[in-house]
Amino acid sequence: MKNNGFYWKRKLGAFFHDPVFKAFDVKTHEALAGKFLKVLGDEGVEIQKSGDAPASAMDRLLLPYETSTNKQNRIIVDAADLSEFLHPLSGTPLEVKKTVYDRYRNDARFLSEELVKWVESIVDKYPDDPCKLFHHLWWELPCKVPMIDFLPADTRAPYHSIIDHLDMTAALEGCKIGAQVKPALLQVAIGPIQKFIAAARKTRDLWMGSYILSYLTFQGIRLIGETFGFDHIIFPNMRHQTLLKEWLRKKEINVDDDTQDLPRDIASLPNRFLAVVPSDQAEALAQQVKNAIEKVWREIAEKTAGKLKLSDTERQYWTMQTDLFPEFYYAIQNWENPANFQVVFKKFFSDTDELDGFASELRKLSQLESYPVNSGSFYPFFYELTRRKLEAVKATTAFGGYVDDRPVDGDQLSGEVKAILEDYRRRDGAASPGDKSERLGAINLIKREIIEIQKDIPNKRTPSTTEIAIRNLEEEKRTRWLNLLREENQERENDTTFEKLPTPYYAILVMDGDKMGEWMSGKRAPELKDRLHEKAKNALTALDNNRKISLSKLKKAAITPSYHRAISRTLDHFSRFVKPVVEDKYNGLLIYAGGDDVLAFLPARTVFNCANDLRKIYSGIGKVELTVDVDGKNKEEYLFDQELCYKKENEKWFPMFPMMGSKATMSAGIALLNHKFPLSDALDIARDAEKCAKRGWIDLPPAISENEKADSRNAFSITVVRHSGQQTKVVSKWERNQTDLLAKAQEIWTLLKQTKVSKKILYTFLEDIDSGEFTTEEWVERYLPYLIERRGNLTKRAKDVVVEKFQEVLSGLVTKNDEIRTRKTFEDFFLLLSMGEFAQREVENR
Incomplete structure (x- = not known):
C-alpha cells in the first residue's frame, strides 16, 4: 500500500470533516467533527476540506442565496423539517420519519459519542499506521451506523447519504496536486464476457468463467485502492465485497464480518469499474491497472502449464492462446475548469446546446448570492464524455490473433482455438472414474485446473444439470435418485439409468x-424537483416561474x-x-x-x-x-x-x-x-x-x-x-392490469392439483380461446364453466371454486375496448399455464 503517512492522514481528516449525524445537529456539527478529529489527533490528523466544495457541487445543484447575509433569503431546512428521504433512483418520498429520523433526532448526540468511542478503539489498533487506520474506518463506518443510507448529507436535498459525501470528499483529497484538487475520471473494462463464460460443458465451467472475470477485475481495482484508497472507486461499490475483505485481512487490517457481506463463492464484481484519480497520474495508472490484471493472469497461466507438465511445443502455443485474454480497455477524462471543458466537449460533440445551457444557468444561480461555479458541477458531462470515449475505444481496438498450424482438432468447448491437450482428464484425482477425456485449449484448461493452483478462489460445489433436475422430486424420491447419482460415475449419467429419471x-x-x-x-434519473426538500423545490420553482432561471436546462444536475x-x-x-x-x-x-x-x-x-x-x-x-x-x-x-x-x-x-x-x-x-x-x-x-x-x-x-x-x-x-x-x-x-401473472399462475397450478382437475383442460383452453366463436367476455362467463364441467368428475363445490378462480384471474387481464389484445393476453396466459403444468407433470406422474 502507498507508504505515505501524511497522505493517509489528510484522507482521514477529509473522511471525518462532517459527522454522519450532521443533518440532526447542523448548528454544532463542526464541534462534533472536532471530537472525532481530537481522537484522531494523536495520529497528526487535521480536518481537511479541500474536497468538500467540489464534492458538494457534484452531489447537489447550487442553491440561491447560500452566501446571503439575510437569513430570510436563505433556504434553511432544520432537522425538525426533515420528514422524508427521497428515493435516490425513483424520487419517491420514503416514509422513514418514525423509524429513522425521530430516533436520530432524539439520540444523535448519544450515538455520536458512542461512535467516537468506537473510532478511538480502532485508533488503538494501528499506532503509527494511518494507512491501515483509514482503510479500517472507511470499511466499517457505515456498518456502525444503522440505516445510514437514509441519513442525508444535506437536508435541502435529502436524497443522498452522508457516507457518499464523505467518500467523495476523501477521494478528492487524494486527488490534490499541490494545493489544488485536480481529479480525472478513469473507466476500465475487461472482456470478452459472454464468450469467455459460455465455453462450457459443465455447470462448473460456467461458474469458474464468471468468477475468473470477477477475480481479475478486482486485481485492477485493488491496484487503485491500495495506492489511493478504495473510496476512489465510484462504481462498483467495494464495501461488503468479500475479495476486498480478505485482502484487507491479509494486510492485517482486521475488519469485522457483516451480514451484508457478499457470499465468497459468487462472482459479484462486474467487468468494468469507474474511479476518480489524480489527473497527473491517470494515464500511468491505467497502464499499471492493465499490468496488474495481466500479471495475475500470467501467473495463473504459468502455474497451470507447470501443473499440466506441458512440452516445450505445447507451451509455445499455450502462451499464444493465453495472451489473447483478457482484452483491456480504458478511457480518461480530466476535470477541466468550466470554460476549458466547454472547449474540450465541443471537440467530441457537434450539439453542445445542453452543455451551454447548463453552464449558463449555473452562472445565473451563482449570481443569486450563491457560491462560485466550480468544476464539480460538471460531473454529469465529465462522466458522459468518459463513457463515450470508452465505447469508442472498444469499437475501434483491434486485437491480434496467432497462427497455429498444428494438425490437431479444435477446443471442443469454444471451437475458437486448437486444443493444447487432446486427451485431458483432471490429473489431481478429482475426476470421476467415468469422466471422458476432452480436447481443450489453454483458457478452458485453466478453468478446469485453477482451483488447485489459486488458493484464494473458492472451491464451490456446482451440481450437474442431472442433479438439479432430480431436485424437482419430493424428498423421498429425491434422496433415492441423488444416492444413485453419487454412487454411479459420471459416465453413468449418460446411461439408460438416467433416461428413466422421473424429472x-x-x-x-x-x-x-x-x-x-x-x-x-x-436518462432515467429522477427530475431535479424530485431531489429537493419542499422548501428548496418551492424556491427554485419560484425563480423558474419568474424566468430568473430555467430548471429544464438544469436536468443534468440529477x-x-x-x-x-x-x-x-x-x-x-x-x-x-x-x-x-x-x-x-x-x-x-x-x-x-x-x-x-x-x-x-x-x-x-x-x-x-x-x-x-x-x-x-x-x-x-x-x-x-x-x-x-x-x-x-x-x-x-x-x-x-x-x-x-x-x-x-x-x-x-x-x-x-x-x-x-x-x-x-x-x-x-x-x-x-x-x-x-x-x-x-x-x-x-x-x-x-x-x-x-x-x-x-x-x-x-x-x-x-x-x-x-x-x-x-x-x-x-x-x-x-x-x-x-x-x-x-x-x-x-410480469404484470397485466396490476395482475401478477406468475403469482396467479402458481395459484391455479396449486388449485388444479388440489381439485384433481385434468391438466388437459389447459390445452383445451389454449386451443379454444383462439377460435373466435365467442367474445372473450362470453368465453369467460359462459363457455369456460362448460369446459371445466366436461373435464373430470368434480363435485359442484370443486367446480365452482375452479371456475371462480379462472374467472377472477381472466377478468383482471381484460384490456377494455381491445378484444384482440385481450384474446392475445388470454392465449399467452394459457400457454404459460401449460408450460408450468409440463414442468410439474413429471414430478407427479413419472
Whole structure:
C-alpha cells in the first residue's frame, strides 16, 4: 500500500470533516467533527476540506442565496423539517420519519459519542499506521451506523447519504496536486464476457468463467485502492465485497464480518469499474491497472502449464492462446475548469446546446448570492464524455490473433482455438472414474485446473444439470435418485439409468436489469424537483416561474457521484440476496450475480417463483419475505416492499436501505430443457429468451406500434425444449392490469392439483380461446364453466371454486375496448399455464 503517512492522514481528516449525524445537529456539527478529529489527533490528523466544495457541487445543484447575509433569503431546512428521504433512483418520498429520523433526532448526540468511542478503539489498533487506520474506518463506518443510507448529507436535498459525501470528499483529497484538487475520471473494462463464460460443458465451467472475470477485475481495482484508497472507486461499490475483505485481512487490517457481506463463492464484481484519480497520474495508472490484471493472469497461466507438465511445443502455443485474454480497455477524462471543458466537449460533440445551457444557468444561480461555479458541477458531462470515449475505444481496438498450424482438432468447448491437450482428464484425482477425456485449449484448461493452483478462489460445489433436475422430486424420491447419482460415475449419467429419471427437466434463468445504460447515463434519473426538500423545490420553482432561471436546462444536475454510488450500492444489496433466494429458497445453483445480471440453474418447478421473487426484490416491491441463514446458526428475516428493504427486529420491520425502486425493472429469460441437452446450446436458448423478453416479441415484427413498444422489457420469456427438440415459447409482461401473472399462475397450478382437475383442460383452453366463436367476455362467463364441467368428475363445490378462480384471474387481464389484445393476453396466459403444468407433470406422474 502507498507508504505515505501524511497522505493517509489528510484522507482521514477529509473522511471525518462532517459527522454522519450532521443533518440532526447542523448548528454544532463542526464541534462534533472536532471530537472525532481530537481522537484522531494523536495520529497528526487535521480536518481537511479541500474536497468538500467540489464534492458538494457534484452531489447537489447550487442553491440561491447560500452566501446571503439575510437569513430570510436563505433556504434553511432544520432537522425538525426533515420528514422524508427521497428515493435516490425513483424520487419517491420514503416514509422513514418514525423509524429513522425521530430516533436520530432524539439520540444523535448519544450515538455520536458512542461512535467516537468506537473510532478511538480502532485508533488503538494501528499506532503509527494511518494507512491501515483509514482503510479500517472507511470499511466499517457505515456498518456502525444503522440505516445510514437514509441519513442525508444535506437536508435541502435529502436524497443522498452522508457516507457518499464523505467518500467523495476523501477521494478528492487524494486527488490534490499541490494545493489544488485536480481529479480525472478513469473507466476500465475487461472482456470478452459472454464468450469467455459460455465455453462450457459443465455447470462448473460456467461458474469458474464468471468468477475468473470477477477475480481479475478486482486485481485492477485493488491496484487503485491500495495506492489511493478504495473510496476512489465510484462504481462498483467495494464495501461488503468479500475479495476486498480478505485482502484487507491479509494486510492485517482486521475488519469485522457483516451480514451484508457478499457470499465468497459468487462472482459479484462486474467487468468494468469507474474511479476518480489524480489527473497527473491517470494515464500511468491505467497502464499499471492493465499490468496488474495481466500479471495475475500470467501467473495463473504459468502455474497451470507447470501443473499440466506441458512440452516445450505445447507451451509455445499455450502462451499464444493465453495472451489473447483478457482484452483491456480504458478511457480518461480530466476535470477541466468550466470554460476549458466547454472547449474540450465541443471537440467530441457537434450539439453542445445542453452543455451551454447548463453552464449558463449555473452562472445565473451563482449570481443569486450563491457560491462560485466550480468544476464539480460538471460531473454529469465529465462522466458522459468518459463513457463515450470508452465505447469508442472498444469499437475501434483491434486485437491480434496467432497462427497455429498444428494438425490437431479444435477446443471442443469454444471451437475458437486448437486444443493444447487432446486427451485431458483432471490429473489431481478429482475426476470421476467415468469422466471422458476432452480436447481443450489453454483458457478452458485453466478453468478446469485453477482451483488447485489459486488458493484464494473458492472451491464451490456446482451440481450437474442431472442433479438439479432430480431436485424437482419430493424428498423421498429425491434422496433415492441423488444416492444413485453419487454412487454411479459420471459416465453413468449418460446411461439408460438416467433416461428413466422421473424429472428429466431443469431450468436456466437469465435475468438482467432493464435500461441499465440509461440509468447510469442519467436518462432515467429522477427530475431535479424530485431531489429537493419542499422548501428548496418551492424556491427554485419560484425563480423558474419568474424566468430568473430555467430548471429544464438544469436536468443534468440529477447525475451525480452519489447517484452512481447509490446504484452501485443498491446492486450490491440485491446481489447479497440472490444466493439465498436461488440456492436456499428454491434449491438451485447460482452461477453469478454481478450487479444487475443473474445466471442460475434451477429445478423446473421452482424457476417461475424464483424469477418472480428476484425481480420484486430488485425493485423493492411485492411484499416478498426472505429468511437468510447468516452463519449456519442464526437467521435474519427481510421484507421487500415500498421500494425498500426492511429487516425484522423485535418482531417489528425497520427500513434498512432503498432497493432500485419501482421505476427500475428486470427482464428474464427462462429455458426449460432436458438434463442431457448440450450446455452451451442450452445457455444460448436461455439468452435468446432473455432477448425476447427485452424486446417483448419472440420474433421482431417488421413494424412496431407504440403499444408493442410499451410491451418491451419489464417482462419474462419462457422457452420449453422438449426431448424431441420441439420448442414452445411465450413472452409476457410480469404484470397485466396490476395482475401478477406468475403469482396467479402458481395459484391455479396449486388449485388444479388440489381439485384433481385434468391438466388437459389447459390445452383445451389454449386451443379454444383462439377460435373466435365467442367474445372473450362470453368465453369467460359462459363457455369456460362448460369446459371445466366436461373435464373430470368434480363435485359442484370443486367446480365452482375452479371456475371462480379462472374467472377472477381472466377478468383482471381484460384490456377494455381491445378484444384482440385481450384474446392475445388470454392465449399467452394459457400457454404459460401449460408450460408450468409440463414442468410439474413429471414430478407427479413419472
